Amino acid sequence: MLTLGTLAGRAELELAFAGGVSSASHGAVRVVQVATLTLPQLLEGEPQRRLAPGTLVLLTEVPFRLRGRAEVALETLVEQLALDDCAGLVAHVASGDHQPFPHGVRALAAAVGLPLLTTTAPLRQWTVVRRGLQDRRLAVVERQAAQLSALVEELPARLADPGAMQRVADGLARALRAQVLVSEPERVLAAAPATAADALARALPRGPGEGTGPGPWTRIVPLGLTGEGDARLGPQGAGPRGEPDAVHGGATFGRGGSTLDGGGSTSGVAASTSGQGGSTLGAEAPTSGQGGSTPGREDASTPGQDVSTLGAEAPTSGQGRSTPGQDGAVLAVTRPAPSFDDADLRLLDHAARLLGLLDQARREHRTATDTAYAVRRAAVELLLDAEVDKARRVMAAQAPGLLSPEAVRAFVVDVPATHRDAVLRRCETATAGLALAVADPREDRRVLVVEPVRTGRADDRVATALTRLVAGLGSDASLGGSGVHRMAMLADAVQEAVTAQRFALRRPDAVALSAQSTDLIDVLPAPAARRWARAFLRPVLRPLDHWELLRETLPTALAYPYSVAARRLHVHRNTVRRRVARAAELLEMDFSTVTDRIAVGFALDVLAAERQVPARPAGPFADPAPTLHDLLTTPEATAWAESLLCGARGDHRGLLATATAWLAHDAHVEPAARALGLSEFTVRSHLRALEAHTARDLGSLRGLRDLQFALHILTGKVDITDLRGGLCATP
Incomplete structure (x- = not known):
């Protein structure tokens, strides 16, 4: 750091304070550049530009006495240098001259606090000083460029990148060789290294008069800070009149005037000031152990300044900029040594602005994410209430066409409640554009x-994607899935997925996906299955309006008691009873029996993907409708049944015999137990074991259907209802 005292201590410069002023008063004033000015140039009105703070002006061609017009011009120069916060004025005089400054000039300089000095050294010595400052400035600029390049390399591809703040903090810590903390009052946003949070916790202000620096040099800057005035520097030695010493080189004035080294002429000041258009940074404060007065001007920052008072005024809203630190987010930096120079301060300014943008983007992204999530959650709630059209309207703006299909499947991811939010975000990422992921409002463990x-x-x-995700979450996570349901039956799909998730807890991979190539409808030849279903349901397919009512009512009424079905369908239970009775009459079936309910439910599921029934019946040359027995004897159906009952067939308890008797007695436990000569408890335990083996809920119509059809295919001991209401058994 170059100061007036340092220059005065160089014997080759022959520099002394004029007018009886001691070096103790101004020896610590920092010098950032040396500018030369001849007396003729001064008389012509130079300098015509503002000078950089910390400039030391060397006045040459000075006579033994300055009087008249020269004295007036010199007084004007002193006033300008004081206003520009310059380091001082040096008069180059011949050897033996002692006092070139008139009494009025000395009095004015003392009043404005501008040091006056004289030198008798050759000008080439001052050229060396000027070049040294220029070299130092170049080194600082190169270092700053390298630091900025390193900071730019940490820029994220998108502002909402969750790791962007940490990368910028890491880069800043490397560039400054300091500890960096980005935080809000309630939480840490980024820390480099990880221990910076503890190291800087005491420095962060929590209220008036609180906060003490954890080390000799600490700076706290509100995020998004933009400068509107002079930078307040710390005890490094510069007050409002000076900048760090390694900022500027030299400058000359005048038109055609010679530089100190005779290398041509320049005009103006070849330097920029941090006070103009720069950033207003927080003050730099050493701890109380680093006491002592601050060298520099009287309003410079002082050692031991309370860190809680650091920071700069925020620009007004009229300037079109956001108020820095309005949410309490700050950038805090500390290191034991050396103190921060101007390049460091500029880098801090750039980092604070960048982090402010990232923080703003993070908040806006979170707001947008929360809004999008609220829309998704509302859509799922509507689907659970069978309000499909409303759900589609809700999602139309966010994901056009996502809910346009008529079919749906559901998955349930079960994790510890403390991990659900993080898992939800991962589910959203894994299924983006393909599905809706929401937290289950009824169970704090489920997604x-x-x-x-x-x-x-x-x-x-x-x-x-969900299977891979659950596999990576460890033993505390499990996944259940459903088969394909009509969109309006999402509640049933979710219940099936919940049941599958319970089954998944007993599996090594904690995954049970009943919709993963194990649904019977998926393995049947689709055209033949649809022909059978239309033939089976032909009595209720016409008229069309009558069919629409039954298509909405029958799946729910067959699966639930009439009172529950009525609530789900938003109609009176007598209406449900009347519609079901009408369908049973037309189909010539008894819905009190399991086989008839299963057959009709299966036919409805086969046609669920069709939006409407064909407008006219099949012609005389159309392919004949197959029987259900024909469909179930295909190789694909046989493979499906073997896969479904593989585990149960190997169970030594005779689970399939229990299931056969249970289905033969319309799924009643008591008569099945009597027929088997077993206790009701044993029958129920067998059925629970069968549920675990097949990953089916035997309390649901779909679970009963899969069990009945699989037993029919493999054992032939379970009858099924086929066309025209007849029973079919495998020969």
Whole structure:
């Protein structure tokens, strides 16, 4: 750091304070550049520009006495140098001259606090000083460019990058060789190294008069800070009149005037000031152990200044800029040594602005994310209430077409409640554009994933992504999935997924996806299955309005008691009873029996993907409708049944015999137990074991259907209802 005292101590400069002023008064004033000015140039009105703070002006061609016009011009120069916060005025005099400054000039300089000095050294010595300052400035500029380049390399590809703040903090810590903390009053946003949070915690102000620096040099800057005035520097030695010493080189004035080294002429000041257009940074404060007076001007920062008072005034809203630190987010930096120079301060300014943008982007992204999540959650709630059209309208702006399919499957991810939010974000990322992921409002451990399924498109991307995600979460996570349901039956799909998730807890991989190539409808030949379903339901397909009512009512009424179905359908239970009775009459079936309910429910599921029934019946040359027995004897159906009952067939307890008797007695435990000669408790335990083996909920119509059809395919001991209400058994 170059000061007036340092220069006065160089014997080759022959520099002395004039007018009886001691070096103790101004010896610590920092010098950032040397500018030469001849007396003729002064008389012509130079300098015509403001000078950089910390400039030491060397006045040459000075006569033994300055009088008249020269004295007036010199007084004007003293006033200008004081206003420009210059380091001082040096008069170059011949050897033996002692006092070139008139009494009036000395009195004025003392009044404005501008040091006056004289030198008798050759001008080439001052050229060396000027070049040294220029070299130092160049080194600082190169270092600052390298630091800025390193900071720019940490810029994120997108502002909402969650790791962007940490990378910028890491880069700043490397560049400054300091500890860096970015924080809000309630939490840490980034810390480099990780221990910086503890090291800087005491420095962060929590209220008036609080906060003490953890080390000799600490700076606290509100994020997004933009400068509007002079930078307040710390005890490094510069007050409002000076900048750090390694900022500026030399400058000359005048038109055609010679430089000190005779290398041509320059005009103006070849330097920029941090006070103009620069950033207003927080003050730099050493701890009380670094006491002592601050060299420099009388209003410079002083050692031991309370860190809680540091910082700069925020620009007014009229300037079109956000108020820095309005949310309490700050950048805090500390290091034991050396103190921060101007290049460091500028880098801090740039980093604070960048971090402010990242913080603003983070907040705006979080707001947008929260809004988008609220929309998704509302859409899922509407789907659970069977309000499909309303859900589509809600999602139309955010994800056009996502809910346009008529079918849906559900997944349930179960994790510890403390991890659910993080897992939810990962589910959102893994299924973006393919499904809706929301937190289950009824269970704080669950994440619901709703995947719309397009007809004829086999797509297991969602299931695969969730399976991979759960595998990476460890033993505390499990995944359950459902088969494909109509969109309006999402509640059933979720319940099936919840049941599958419970089954998943007993599996090594903690995954049970009943929709993962294990649904019977998926393995049947679709055209033949649809022909069978239309033939089976032909009595209720016409008229069309009658069919629409039954299509909405029957799946729910067959799966639930009439009172529950009425609540789900938002109609009176007598209406449900009347519609079901009408359908049973037309189909010539008894819905009190399991086999008839299963057959009708299966036919409805097969047609669920069709938006409407064909406008006219099949012609005489159309392919005949197959029987259900024909569909279930295909190789694909046989493989499906073997896969479903593989575990149960190997169980030594005779689970399949229990299931056969149970289905033969319309799923009643008591008569099945009597027929088998077992206790009701044993029958129930067998059924629970069967649920675990098949990953099916035997309390649901779909679970009963899969069990009945699989037993029919493999054992032939379970009858099924086929066309025209007849029972079919495998020969």
